Amino acid sequence: MFCTLLLHGSCCICDLSFKVTTVLIDQDATSAQRQPGKEMQHEENDEGESEEESEPSEEEASSSDEEEEDDTYEFESCLLHRFHGKSSPSQPVRIDRCGSAGKLAERAALDLKVRGDLTDFIRIRVAIRTKRGIMEIAGSTCAAKVQMFRSEVATTEVAAPLAMTIVVIVPEGPQGAEWCSRAERDRKAVNGVDGWVLVCPADSTRNVLEKIADAGGIRSGLQLQYHLFMQGKQGLGAFGFVVCASDSVSEKIVAVKSLKLQVDPLVIFNEVAMLRAAQGHPNIVRFRGLWADPTNAEQSKGGRQWYMVMDYFKGDLYDRIVEGRRLREKECVPILHSVLSSIAFLHKRQIFHRDIKPENLLIETAAKVVLTDFGIACLVTDESELKRKVGTVGYASPEMLAGTATGFEGDEFGAGIVLYFMLSKSTPFLAPTPAMTVEKTFQGKVNMAYQCFDHISESCRSMINGLVCKDVSARVRAHEALNTTFLATRASLTEPVLDCSVMMKPKGSNHSILFSIAEKSDKQGSTTQGNLPAMRNM
Incomplete structure (x- = not known):
C-alpha cells in the first residue's frame, strides 16, 4: 500500500540552516480513509522569538x-424545553423542517419569546462527563444519556426579561447530525433532526458550552466567539493554517487551526479523538473545541469549514534551536x-x-x-x-x-x-x-x-x-x-x-x-523545492 513519508532535516554551517519537508509517495490527503503519513502543521509557530x-x-x-481530575461537571439551573413534554421528556425532539441544530434552536427561541414564560418547562440537572463524551440529563419526569462526541451544537439567545439561552444538542444517528453527506443532510432538513433542547441562564451558558466542547460537541459560529488575526498566520501546512485569535469576552489568546475545505471530516474526527483522549497532562497541548461552519463551497467535503481551537504558544523547539544556538x-x-x-x-x-x-x-x-x-x-x-x-x-x-x-x-x-x-x-x-x-x-x-x-x-x-x-x-x-x-x-x-x-x-x-542551501524555507512552512540541498566536499 502506498503511504506518505515525511522528511525533515537540519544542518547548520556558519549560521545557515534549513527545514525541509518532502513527500516521498503521496496519497490523497483528503480521503475518508485514515491518512497515516499526513503531516499537520504545528499549531503555534509564531515569529520564532528566542526564549531568554x-x-x-x-x-x-x-x-x-x-x-486525574474528576471529569464530571454539574449544572443545576438548566431547563428542558416544553417541546419535550409533548411526547416523552426522556426522548429527543424532532420538528419538521428543522434539519439542523441551528434551525431547532431558532424555533425553540421563537416559541419562548412568544410565550414569554417558562410554564411547562422541566427543571433538570445536567452532568457533563468530558472524558467519556457524555451528557446526563436528570429530572423528576425524565432521565437520559446523550452522546456528545461529534454531536452538533447550536445556541440562540433570548433577551431580557427572560435572559436565557437556548442550547440544542443533536447527536449523530439516523436522524441526527450529518457531517459527511450533503444529500443525507438535505433529506434530514425536510424531516427534521432529533435533538435535545436545553434552556440555560445566560450567565451560566458559557461554562456549559465550554464543557460541551471538552466532551466533543461541535459548535458553529466561530467568529462570534473569537476575533481572528488573519494577518498573522502562525503556521501553514498541507491541511490548513493556524492563526491567532482572541476570545471576544475574556480576550484570552488562542490558536485556531483552519482546515482546508478538502479535508475529510473523518480525518479530523480521528485527530480530535486522540487529542481529547490525551488531555490532562501539563506537557500536552490543551484542546478547546472543534467548530464547523456551513459553507457552499463546492470543494468542501460535507459542506463545512472546520476549525480546531487550542492553547496558543509563540514558537516551537525547532525554531528556537535553528534561529538561536x-x-x-x-x-x-x-x-x-x-x-x-x-x-x-x-x-x-x-x-x-x-x-x-x-x-x-x-x-x-x-x-x-x-x-x-x-x-x-x-x-x-x-x-x-x-x-x-x-x-x-x-x-x-x-x-x-x-x-x-x-x-x-x-x-x-x-x-x-x-x-x-x-x-x-x-x-x-x-x-x-x-x-x-x-x-x-x-x-x-x-x-x-x-x-x-x-x-x-x-x-x-x-x-x-x-x-x-x-x-x-x-x-x-x-x-x-x-x-x-x-x-x-x-x-x-x-x-x-x-x-x-x-x-x-x-x-x-x-x-x-x-550542505549548500538553495534557499531558506520561509517562516510559514514552505520548503526549499521539496528536496534536500546537494552535498559537496570542502
Whole structure:
C-alpha cells in the first residue's frame, strides 16, 4: 500500500540552516480513509522569538503527570424545553423542517419569546462527563444519556426579561447530525433532526458550552466567539493554517487551526479523538473545541469549514534551536523530561503519537515544552494501523518506516532524535535524499564524534544511544528514562558555552561536509523545492 513519508532535516554551517519537508509517495490527503503519513502543521509557530536563556527552575525541570481530575461537571439551573413534554421528556425532539441544530434552536427561541414564560418547562440537572463524551440529563419526569462526541451544537439567545439561552444538542444517528453527506443532510432538513433542547441562564451558558466542547460537541459560529488575526498566520501546512485569535469576552489568546475545505471530516474526527483522549497532562497541548461552519463551497467535503481551537504558544523547539544556538546539556534535561513525561502519559492511555519532533514541541518556558499535533496518532491496540508506514523521516523509528511496529516504542526513538538535535542542530541520520535517510535509519548508527558532543556527560551519551536504539526490545522506554540519574538529577554545570553552533567535522576525518542551501524555507512552512540541498566536499 502506498503511504506518505515525511522528511525533515537540519544542518547548520556558519549560521545557515534549513527545514525541509518532502513527500516521498503521496496519497490523497483528503480521503475518508485514515491518512497515516499526513503531516499537520504545528499549531503555534509564531515569529520564532528566542526564549531568554535563563537558568531553568527546579519547578520547571520537574513537570510530572497531573492527578486525574474528576471529569464530571454539574449544572443545576438548566431547563428542558416544553417541546419535550409533548411526547416523552426522556426522548429527543424532532420538528419538521428543522434539519439542523441551528434551525431547532431558532424555533425553540421563537416559541419562548412568544410565550414569554417558562410554564411547562422541566427543571433538570445536567452532568457533563468530558472524558467519556457524555451528557446526563436528570429530572423528576425524565432521565437520559446523550452522546456528545461529534454531536452538533447550536445556541440562540433570548433577551431580557427572560435572559436565557437556548442550547440544542443533536447527536449523530439516523436522524441526527450529518457531517459527511450533503444529500443525507438535505433529506434530514425536510424531516427534521432529533435533538435535545436545553434552556440555560445566560450567565451560566458559557461554562456549559465550554464543557460541551471538552466532551466533543461541535459548535458553529466561530467568529462570534473569537476575533481572528488573519494577518498573522502562525503556521501553514498541507491541511490548513493556524492563526491567532482572541476570545471576544475574556480576550484570552488562542490558536485556531483552519482546515482546508478538502479535508475529510473523518480525518479530523480521528485527530480530535486522540487529542481529547490525551488531555490532562501539563506537557500536552490543551484542546478547546472543534467548530464547523456551513459553507457552499463546492470543494468542501460535507459542506463545512472546520476549525480546531487550542492553547496558543509563540514558537516551537525547532525554531528556537535553528534561529538561536544549540543547547547545553543542562538546558536539554528539563526539555527532554517534558517530552518523555508526556510520552509516558500517552502510553498509559494506549496512545501512540508517532510524530515526535521539534516542530511538534511548543515552547512554554525555557525549560518546558508542550506536545502537539495528533494528526497521525493512533491506539496501540489498532494492529492494522500499526502496519502502516508512517512518520517523519529522520525522526521515525526503523519499525515505523518498515510498517512492522507492534508497540509505541517509536515515540521514544523520536525523543532521542530530539535530544540529539538540541545538542547539535542536526539529526543523526541526515542524508542528501529521503531514501538515504531511511537507509541510515535502518542501519541505526548514531555518530557522536563531533565537537558539539565533546563535553556532554556519559549519562547523556547513554541516554541518546538508549533511546535511538535500532533494537526495539533494547530501546529505553519513557518511564524507564524518567527514573535514570540523568533525568532525576540536574546535568553537570561544567559544560562550557561554545560559540560554535554547528556540527564540526568528526574527529579523525580529513574533511567536513557542508550542505549548500538553495534557499531558506520561509517562516510559514514552505520548503526549499521539496528536496534536500546537494552535498559537496570542502
